[in-house]
Amino acid sequence: MVKVAVLGAAGGIGQPLSLLVKSNPLVTELALYDIVNTPGVAADLSHISTPAKVTGYKGDTELAAALAGADIVVIPAGVPRKPGMTRDDLFKINAGIVQTLANSAAKNCPKAFIAVISNPVNSTVPIVAEVFKKHGVFDPKRIFGVTTLDITRANTFVGQLGKGEIKDKSVTVIGGHSGVTIIPILSAEEIDALTHRIQYGGDEVVKAKDGAGSATLSMAYAGAQFVNALLDAVVLKKSGITQCTYVKSDVAAAEGVEYFSTVVELGPEGVAKIHPIPPLNEHEKKLYLAAIPELKANIEKGVAFVTSQS
Ligand code: NAI
Numbered sequence: 001m002v003k004v005a006v007l008g009a010a011g012g013i014g015q016p017l018s019l020l021v022k023s024n025p026l027v028t029e030l031a032l033y034d035i036v037n038t039p040g041v042a043a044d045l046s047h048i049s050t051p052a053k054v055t056g057y058k059g060d061t062e063l064a065a066a067l068a069g070a071d072i073v074v075i076p077a078g079v080p081r082k083p084g085m086t087r088d089d090l091f092k093i094n095a096g097i098v099q100t101l102a103n104s105a106a107k108n109c110p111k112a113f114i115a116v117i118s119n120p121v122n123s124t125v126p127i128v129a130e131v132f133k134k135h136g137v138f139d140p141k142r143i144f145g146v147t148t149l150d151i152t153r154a155n156t157f158v159g160q161l162g163k164g165e166i167k168d169k170s171v172t173v174i175g176g177h178s179g180v181t182i183i184p185i186l187s188a189e190e191i192d193a194l195t196h197r198i199q200y201g202g203d204e205v206v207k208a209k210d211g212a213g214s215a216t217l218s219m220a221y222a223g224a225q226f227v228n229a230l231l232d233a234v235v236l237k238k239s240g241i242t243q244c245t246y247v248k249s250d251v252a253a254a255e256g257v258e259y260f261s262t263v264v265e266l267g268p269e270g271v272a273k274i275h276p277i278p279p280l281n282e283h284e285k286k287l288y289l290a291a292i293p294e295l296k297a298n299i300e301k302g303v304a305f306v307t308s309q310s
Helices: 014-022 038-046 060-067 087-108 121-134 148-160 188-199 201-209 217-234 282-307
Strands: 003-007 029-034 053-058 072-075 113-116 143-145 172-175 182-185 241-248 259-267 270-274
Touching (some): 003 014, 014 029, 014 217, 029 060, 053 060, 060 087, 072 087, 072 217, 087 121, 087 282, 113 121, 121 143, 121 241, 121 259, 121 282, 148 172, 148 182, 148 188, 148 201, 148 217, 148 241, 172 241, 172 282, 182 188, 182 282, 188 201, 188 282, 217 241, 217 259, 217 270
Parallel strands (some): 003 029, 003 072, 072 113, 113 143
Antiparallel strands (some): 143 241, 172 182, 172 259, 241 259
16 A cells, blocks of 8 residues: 655646656555645546545645655645746745645654655755654655756756767756756766756746746656656665655765765665765866855755744
8 A cells, every 4th residue: 555645736746746646556545735726636636547546635624634644745835936036035935834744744654755846945855854853753764855857857958969869868966956056967068068057947947937837847747757766666675776866965974064965776765875976077076066055055044944943
């Protein structure tokens, strides 16, 4: 029995992501939670002929039931960016939303794997971790920031340069999930053309949507890839499943950074092995050093948000 709960399931990401999770036959129950519209989304998805039983939960009073017994909790709840906004500008609203959802998850499914999509990911992952610490149920192997879209974009852009097929690309992207904290590991000829585009690919979508939000469909695709990888590792116990993901990690401890994305091997308990930062060339070393101050500030902001409350 595998229960996946999607929090923010009626949103731009939540709906297509729930559709893709419903398509995975390993899932036996799909619980959709939002503050609006979940009965309709649940009714719609429930007609799809895959095994998962779909249930809808709406509003605070139904959050506990949505989470009870969940094995995987995916969180795309919160506001997206509008043109001119950074991900950090979303902190004011999304920090509180993520904290509330994490509180309930810590109570109702403390052993679940938590995949955080809500931005700013650099800060919302530490928020979830601090909430779980407060409840005495923190396990760093089970809390993930979903940075998969950065890899999806990198693979697409590198593929479009014309050497080889997009489907065969697997670019490593390390660091965090915003602007300069996104560090793509590219070949020499790809660096100039693509570093900036991968770091700021999200802005292309925000600009094109012109006030109507940020990436939703490509994020849903990327989010489902991450959930499917987790299901393969946890349910099927497949070995060698890896994802770049933002987790509590010692790889950048020398710089005083507690959370960092590198290639992570997934296993039945979540994080099985965190790969080190790969050897960096001069260009990547500069990107790494440029990422550190912002990443540190984002993490401290998330931690302080929870720890400063009694
Ligand atoms: P959206 O506004 O379309 O959907 C958000 C949903 O969250 C709405 O249905 C809303 O009702 C719901 N919501 C609001 N407060 C809630 C609460 N307290 N509990 C449960 N649900 C609540 O936004 P969209 O486009 O789906 O984006 C969601 C988040 O994902 C944003 O923070 C966005 O920045 C982030 N994002 C992350 C990416 C990543 O790579 N990790 C990529 C793209 C977006």
